[in-house]
Amino acid sequence: MSQDRDSRLESLFADAQQEFVDENFSSAVMNRIEARGRRVLIGRLAIAALLIAFELLMDSPLQNSVGALTEMLGTTLFDIEHEWLAFTLAPVNSIAGLLGLTLVGLHLAYRKFFY
Amino acid sequence: MPATRNYYAEGPEALIVSLAAKGDRDAFTELLRRRQSWLRNFMRRCCGDEVLADDLSQQLFLQVWRKIRQLREPEKFGSWLQRMAVNLWLQHQRKNDPLWNAEDEANVPPSQQDLAVAMDLDKALAMLPGRERLCVILSYHERLSHGEIVALVDMQPGTVKSHIHRGSRRLQELLSAYGASA
Numbered sequence: 001m002s003q004d005r006d007s008r009l010e011s012l013f014a015d016a017q018q019e020f021v022d023e024n025f026s027s028a029v030m031n032r033i034e035a036r037g038r039r040v041l042i043g044r045l046a047i048a049a050l051l052i053a054f055e056l057l058m059d060s061p062l063q064n065s066v067g068a069l070t071e072m073l074g075t076t077l078f079d080i081e082h083e084w085l086a087f088t089l090a091p092v093n094s095i096a097g098l099l100g101l102t103l104v105g106l107h108l109a110y111r112k113f114f115y
Numbered sequence: 116m117p118a119t120r121n122y123y124a125e126g127p128e129a130l131i132v133s134l135a136a137k138g139d140r141d142a143f144t145e146l147l148r149r150r151q152s153w154l155r156n157f158m159r160r161c162c163g164d165e166v167l168a169d170d171l172s173q174q175l176f177l178q179v180w181r182k183i184r185q186l187r188e189p190e191k192f193g194s195w196l197q198r199m200a201v202n203l204w205l206q207h208q209r210k211n212d213p214l215w216n217a218e219d220e221a222n223v224p225p226s227q228q229d230l231a232v233a234m235d236l237d238k239a240l241a242m243l244p245g246r247e248r249l250c251v252i253l254s255y256h257e258r259l260s261h262g263e264i265v266a267l268v269d270m271q272p273g274t275v276k277s278h279i280h281r282g283s284r285r286l287q288e289l290l291s292a293y294g295a296s297a
Contacts, residue, residue, distance in 0.1 A: 005255060006283055012290060013255040016160070016236045020152045025169065026144055029176045033140075036177065 073099070124148075132189035135180075143183075146192075147176060154200060160252045161204045163241035175203050197257065201249070201267050208245050239289040243282050250275050251282035 055062065073096035080086040080093065091097055123131060123145040131149075134142035154175060158168035178199060186195055240248050246268075253264045264275050 006287060009255055009283060009286055009290070012236055013160075017156055018152070018159075020155050021148060022151065025151055025155070025173070026147045029147055029173050030140070030144065032173060032177055033143075033180050 128192060129189040132183065132186065132192045136183045136186060136189070143180060146179075150196060151176075154196070157200055157252070157256060158204070159237055160240055160256050161249065162207075163237035171203060171207060175200055178203070198267060201253070204249065205268070236290065239286055242289060243285055246270070246274075247278045247282040247285075250278035251286065254279045255283075 073094065075095050076090075076093050077095065077098060078093055080089060086093070092101060123141055126145075128146075128149065131142045131145050135146055151172065154172045155168060158171045158175075159165060162168050162171065175196075179196065182199075186192065240252065243251065249268060250264055250270075253259045253267065254261075259267070261272060261275055261279070264270075264279075265272050268275070270278075
């Protein structure tokens with residue numbers, strides 16, 4: 001591919017270059033970084049406080065829900081008679097396994113079509 | 116500490132980038148010092164507005180601070196920064212310029228009054244449609260090859276070539292008072 005450039009335009013671009021070594025610019029960026037860091041910290045503290053409050057309020061119902069969910073995820077999809085085969089397929093022969101495989105499949109499909 | 120400052124100022128960029136990626140703020144400040152000229156010039160060519168250019172440059176450095184840990188090869192910091200700058204500018208254009216996607220004369224055609232204004236490179240660049248302007252800047256300011264521009268802006272090679280050709284011709288016309296061949 002030809003890269004022909006007009007020499008006069010090239011020199012105009014070169015002449016337009018300015019040297020910036022501006023401490024104010026650097027400190028403005030660092031101030032914005034500090035401010036963002038503070039906002040993130042406050043956000044995390046707020047979320048932590050909410051989670052603690054939620055845990056205190058919902059202690060018992062939450063534990064019941066988590067227990068039920070864990071039980072549901074562990075439910076086997078197919079009854080396999082042979083013990084060794086059931087043991088081998090155990091990681092995928094459950095609702096959790098199915099969910100995991102679906103997520104991996106979706107991730108691979110996303111990478112294939114959108115990258 | 117002056118000794119530390121000298122160490123940062125003289126250190127190779129890849130090392131400074133690695134330190135900044137580990138959260139070293141002095142190293143990041145050194146990167147700011149080294150790269151701000153390039154970035155602020157690039158943004159000024161893109162938007163022709165000093166205040167906006169500096170604001171976008173600051174936004175970009177904020178993004179760099181957030182994402183620098185993701186950079187696997189510190190020695191490629193320059194091209195990584197360049198790609199982020201182009202992407203930020205493209206995002207800004209898509210968000211703020213409804214005529215960004217217009218293929219042809221999107222901006223005000225140069226009148227006699229405009230020609231007087233166009234003596235300034237940035238103002239002349241601002242008269243080019245968005246994509247054309249970006250391709251010209253990447254070719255002349257960044258001195259990228261057509262292939263590199265294609266990879267950076269996700270356009271067809273023929274489109275990039277014609278944008279550069281057309282954009283250069285328009286710039287030559289607008290800047291003829293400076294002696295650029297029309």
